[in-house]
């Protein structure tokens with residue numbers, strides 16, 4: 011075995027350079043410099059021992075003596091170099107272990123293969139190699155590779171037997187064998203053994219290649235199956251579409267007729283429905299305005315839909331999106347013409363098409379609107395007057411918009427005529443083969459911001475059941491627009507208004523888009539119900555802020571729903587808001603609205619509403635005719651006064667409904683027992699009327715509900731008891747309040763004196779402001795105790811030396827406890843000042859205030875009574891509670907005269923107080939309290955003694 015010294019060059023793992031093969035090895039800059047000096051020092055191409063590394067940094071035993079052909083510095087990186095090596099012959103290191111790069115080391119050349127390999131081994135080798143090369147050539151995708159393998163195959167057939175060990179080296183280097191296999195070949199100098207090893211490697215590679223081919227073809231097959239199915243479905247749909255068109259042109263014969271004739275199968279229904287849906291979707295996209303944002307988006311999504319296989323999740327997501335996108339009534343879209351498959355959808359859109367919205371020639375619009383409002387609502391004269399103004403404004407704007415539109419259309423037609431019809435409007439293409447670009451034609455409709463055709467945003471404020479929602483419906487009817495109601499009560503998440511982004515699982519559009527879709531027109535009347543109950547800003551966003559965008563005419567012509575993600579023009583929508591109270595509505599939101607106050611009804615109005623609207627409605631709802639039930643005047647008043655206590659008429663409607671249902675049962679029983687339906691037309695005298703027992707055994711039915719029947723039908727009345735409880739007592743005075751729901755009522759203020767040291771205790775869930783009113787009242791009373799004759803000296807403290815308080819002796823001292831019942835309800839506001847003062851005066855003087863007197867008013871320390879809010883509600887509430895006299899601040903006089911109905915004003919006494927003394931005199935009666943008068947000389951004289959009315 012010959013020995014020589016060669017510089018050692020470690021090959022990076024897993025590189026192996028076999029004799030007769032070439033390799034390009036990356037080297038570091040310092041190694042490259044050493045190689046360069048090596049090249050400089052030698053006359054011919056220098057030879058190095060290229061040694062593979064079984065693991066990082068560890069040199070192996072076997073290697074290849076290789077010529078250094080080239081050393082190159084690649085242009086992209088100045089740091090790394092590459093060296094090209096040509097393998098010459100295998101070598102074996104004499105030493106083991108690691109050495110420094112390019113250090114010289116003794117290596118051995120194994121003896122050359124003298125004996126030609128055995129015939130049998132050569133034959134086997136050639137066969138295995140041939141088969142492998144054939145397979146590789148067949149499976150290769152790249153043509154150059156295919157050709158390369160074919161050339162080696164040709165060489166293999168011609169190679170002499172003695173050269174086959176060399177051929178084994180070449181082939182193992184070519185077929186990208188594994189590291190271990192290449193090392194096995196490198197470390198086998200013996201020709202026969204090398205051929206056998208190579209044969210084994212080729213067989214292994216052939217089977218690996220076979221398996222991977224099978225896997226690849228299996229994957230291929232499943233993919234092509236899906237594609238095949240997709241294309242077949244597309245073809246099927248196209249055929250079905252063609253068939254439908256053909257059948258329609260042949261006289262309205264439809265596909266469903268085909269099925270009935272027996273050629274179709276039930277199992278085809280799904281596919282048919284699927285095809286119909288897609289055709290419908292496509293039709294709707296085509297109806298969208300050319301060049302519009304929504305159409306561009308729809309076309310983009312449609313193309314994506316066609317690429318994605320049916321049945322996949324993504325397909326469903328895109329379909330749902332497209333269905334939403336195309337069902338939004340876009341202002342510029344052409345209304346869909348009816349199609350046999352979607353009759354219902356088409357009919358709804360055609361019946362509500364913009365062109366039929368309002369007949370502009372209709373001169374009696376306002377008269378009709380007035381008639382509509384009167385037909386739906388009783389009373390509410392001021393509200394109706396305001397609504398007529400509102401409707402007139404909306405109507406004028408509509409007329410202007412229509413005029414502008416026809417002028418524009420006329421101009422456009424003239425321009426088109428001038429151009430001689432050169433420019434043609436082209437549709438956006440949905441076919442895959444056509445170009446996706448929309449041609450920029452001058453005659454394409456340009457999408458402009460329309461003039462908003464609406465008046466100010468109305469905000470109906472009032473207690474529940476006063477007709478806010480039904481007024482909104484009447485407005486929609488008057489304008490002949492669809493009506494949609496969005497309930498905002500409890501909406502906490504901004505996304506409920508604006509929708510969820512499409513990335514969100516189960517995302518969908520917000521309430522505004524849903525309402526538009528249901529309305530089917532871009533200009534519905536949308537009632538935003540209960541905006542005072544909308545959630546405040548939280549970590550889900552600020553729903554109120556989203557509403558601001560909806561209601562702001564400057565922003566809402568390009569409202570952005572997160573799901574739809576195309577600007578929607580809401581400027582044609584008429585928004586009307588309702589609320590029970592204004593306290594929780596944010597100022598910016600209030601700023602955008604015009605308030606219309608609804609304050610509740612008087613008993614008289616309620617009786618009219620019940621008779622004219624509620625009773626007929628309930629009769630119809632319960633399957634009875636008007637002649638089946640009659641409710642007497644007294645009975646109706648009894649229902650309104652004793653069974654309900656509310657500002658609106660909702661409970662009244664429920665109670666009337668209960669009476670009607672009761673009568674419905676009686677009527678049904680009467681008919682079952684063989685009663686004659688016609689008998690109730692004849693006014694037969696009843697047993698009570700004749701005073702005689704009824705002799706006939708035939709069943710009877712009384713259609714009139716009397717007051718005496720109410721207890722049997724509705725149970726014991728709910729409000730009698732509390733009336734009984736109201737009695738004049740020392741320290742008890744009735745105040746007027748407005749509840750959170752906007753309803754007015756009466757609230758007692760109770761006070762008692764308990765042993766103590768002159769402190770004031772306030773209870774009943776009171777807020778800071780009402781507590782301060784209590785303190786103000788006590789301070790005022792203490793300051794004026796001497797004038798009221800409660801103490802003997804001007805500087806005496808009434809809670810320490812007051813006379814007649816009724817507990818302890820005169821020097822003991824007391825605490826005063828003021829309580830406002832219904833302790834669970836929060837109360838606040840300054841309007842209880844007068845009531846609390848009266849209660850304290852009553853407590854400390856012993857004089858009582860009559861229980862049919864109620865009062866409201868804020869007081870100042872100087873003893874002035876200042877104006878408060880909610881006068882109409884409070885007065886109506888007092889009237890419902892059978893209060894006969896109300897004491898109000900003088901400054902609220904105008905509210906009574908403007909807002910309180912005449913019949914209430916006639917039934918009640920109103921006293922307007924400028925000062926606390928006025929209020930006290932009105933509450934206790936003139937001369938009841940013992941006011942001291944100033945006398946010349948400064949000596950006060952007490953000339954009226956305390957007296958109680960009891």
Ligand SMILES: Nc1ncnc2c1ncn2[C@@H]1O[C@H](COP(=O)(O)OP(=O)(O)OP(=O)(O)O)[C@@H](O)[C@H]1O
Nearest residue numbers: 386387388473474475476477478479480619623659
């Ligand atoms: N003036 C009226 N004339 C005839 N019916 C009325 C009148 N006011 C209210 N109603 C009837 O009372 C019922 C309740 O009215 P509606 O639902 O409009 O109340 P609302 O003010 O919207 O209450 P909420 O604040 O609770 O939403 C409806 O059936 C309505 O027709």
